[in-house]
Amino acid sequence: MCGIVGFTGRQQAAPVLLDGLEKLEYRGYDSAGVAVSDIDKNGEPVVEIVKAKGRLKVLREMTDDGRSVPGTCGIGHTRWATHGEPSVVNSHPHYAKDKRIAVVHNGIIENYQQIRERLTKEGYSFLSATDTETVAHLLDKYYTGNPIEAISRMMFHVRGSYALGILFRDRPGEIYAVRKDSPLIVGRSDQGNFIASDVPAILKYTRDVCFIPNLEIVKLTDQEIHFYNVDQEEVEETFSEINWDTEAAEKGGFAHFMLKEIYEQPKAVRDTVSPRIKDGCVDLEELGMTGEELAKISRIQMVACGSAYHVCMTAKYMVEQTARVPVDVDLASEFRYRNAVMEKDTLVIVVSQSGETADSLAALREAKKRGFRVLGIVNVVGSSIAREADSVFYTWAGPEISVATTKAYSTQLAAVYLLAIGLGRARGVIGEEAEKEMTAELMRLPEKIERILEEKERIQWFANKFSHSKDIFFIGRGLDYASSLEGSLKLKEISYIHSEAYAAGELKHGTISLIEDGILVVGVATQKELFEKLISNMVEVKSRGAYVLGVTSYGNYSMEDVANYTIYVPKTLECFAASLVVVPLQLLAYYVALGKGLDVDKPRNLAKSVTVE
Ligand code: G6P
Numbered sequence: 001m002c003g004i005v006g007f008t009g010r011q012q013a014a015p016v017l018l019d020g021l022e023k024l025e026y027r028g029y030d031s032a033g034v035a036v037s038d039i040d041k042n043g044e045p046v047v048e049i050v051k052a053k054g055r056l057k058v059l060r061e062m063t064d065d066g067r068s069v070p071g072t073c074g075i076g077h078t079r080w081a082t083h084g085e086p087s088v089v090n091s092h093p094h095y096a097k098d099k100r101i102a103v104v105h106n107g108i109i110e111n112y113q114q115i116r117e118r119l120t121k122e123g124y125s126f127l128s129a130t131d132t133e134t135v136a137h138l139l140d141k142y143y144t145g146n147p148i149e150a151i152s153r154m155m156f157h158v159r160g161s162y163a164l165g166i167l168f169r170d171r172p173g174e175i176y177a178v179r180k181d182s183p184l185i186v187g188r189s190d191q192g193n194f195i196a197s198d199v200p201a202i203l204k205y206t207r208d209v210c211f212i213p214n215l216e217i218v219k220l221t222d223q224e225i226h227f228y229n230v231d232q233e234e235v236e237e238t239f240s241e242i243n244w245d246t247e248a249a250e251k252g253g254f255a256h257f258m259l260k261e262i263y264e265q266p267k268a269v270r271d272t273v274s275p276r277i278k279d280g281c282v283d284l285e286e287l288g289m290t291g292e293e294l295a296k297i298s299r300i301q302m303v304a305c306g307s308a309y310h311v312c313m314t315a316k317y318m319v320e321q322t323a324r325v326p327v328d329v330d331l332a333s334e335f336r337y338r339n340a341v342m343e344k345d346t347l348v349i350v351v352s353q354s355g356e357t358a359d360s361l362a363a364l365r366e367a368k369k370r371g372f373r374v375l376g377i378v379n380v381v382g383s384s385i386a387r388e389a390d391s392v393f394y395t396w397a398g399p400e401i402s403v404a405t406t407k408a409y410s411t412q413l414a415a416v417y418l419l420a421i422g423l424g425r426a427r428g429v430i431g432e433e434a435e436k437e438m439t440a441e442l443m444r445l446p447e448k449i450e451r452i453l454e455e456k457e458r459i460q461w462f463a464n465k466f467s468h469s470k471d472i473f474f475i476g477r478g479l480d481y482a483s484s485l486e487g488s489l490k491l492k493e494i495s496y497i498h499s500e501a502y503a504a505g506e507l508k509h510g511t512i513s514l515i516e517d518g519i520l521v522v523g524v525a526t527q528k529e530l531f532e533k534l535i536s537n538m539v540e541v542k543s544r545g546a547y548v549l550g551v552t553s554y555g556n557y558s559m560e561d562v563a564n565y566t567i568y569v570p571k572t573l574e575c576f577a578a579s580l581v582v583v584p585l586q587l588l589a590y591y592v593a594l595g596k597g598l599d600v601d602k603p604r605n606l607a608k609s610v611t612v613e
Pocket of ligand 1: 306404
């Protein structure tokens, strides 16, 4: 995710900002910038911005390690592109009109398009494609000399999440900050005061920090820090001492990026879903396709690799049920060479976290060469697949560092649900009421994922018992088969335990011969129609000596009649169950690997982004 650092004190700000931004590099970024306030040679206050695409090294070189940007008060930012491609113009900080204000932002302004249209009519012009620039101009609009008032008025107009660092040109030496649903801290020290999106950025200078409460505004000078609520009343806040080391802090206190990213899933899913739901209905405007074009799609061809392929498997069940469009799913490495027979009006969907996977990119090019419209479901903005696809539906998972994907997978599922609902509606398969019921439940998924995470100890305990398994099997039917594939892949990727996932009905055609005493078989069963069938399959393996773990939804208590151990996930609409059952499966893989003492974040022989064939 993007990183924010701010400093106002008694030494040059830019070197401190660069230093802090460097500590946030692990979060991933594609460009960086700083804004520093100073008094020019005519005695006029100025705010100077310097930005660069690429690594921080480039910004360091441009600014002579910060020395060429004078001033003791400034804000800095590393950007992970969301709205608008990675470029100098889209990178932060952003000026408001006449360079009166400079802003850095983490988060997503959901209603930025409406604000942008309104401000454009009022004479504001926009240089970038970002949502952030709308905040800069809104602040300008409301600024009449009182920064706290301007910020508070701005807050009443923006929807979404934000952590903002703000400089007002006529307030040299002062930094303003505010946050809603996106983290931001302030730190104090003898040399000056800081803001940062994460602790490691300022740990070198201070351990005395305050985690800014949601919806509070902060004013910092080199000597003082004041907090205000949205009604502009001053409030008292307490500071606390940070006692973690830097490395632990970078992982937010988690032992591994994988676990951190598992815990980021509620937020990632929320960020992916909520900007796409307007008044209870799915808004697919960003695809650039009319309702008629959506209705005309005769077939969908999905292609992807690895976990993204499992998302496509889930999508097949989900989209076919919700939109009644036939969906074909291919591994990208197969599709690119098989000269598939495809009907006119087929929409090709390529799913990829990185947007750079060689086979997925080749599949996209093949489809385009043959004249098909391609939609990319992609996480990395400005990546090759995002650039070359006709339409892009971004997943807002933020940078994923662990090789084994978790939060990107969950956001891909969410993206697929949105598409399925939008398509179902456009094709008249589901009505408004059904759509609203589905979107309301989609919005509840993040809190349900949180509930599963609260029970992680049960999974941890269970995983420890099976860390030394030789083989582990996963079985499921329908949507649960797709989830089983992902559970099995997660496990083998990081624990190196041989694992296979089977459509439970296929067991009798071979795999059952591998079942021996004590072998763990994980049965996933969330679909009512298929529940009894899966239970029968579990009985079959159990009677041949398997130890059976059942994963199902609360309410399906008959699972305990056959399973040796049962993990329950909250109830949801059956079509969304994959989003919940995958969480215990991720945790199972994680804790099994941990039990074996393996480096979970860097599994042997695997790469995060496979850019070669
Ligand atoms: C690698 C990663 C997987 C990922 C797959 C596809 O194998 O380890 O986690 O699912 O590539 O990557 P993509 O970036 O296209 O989603």
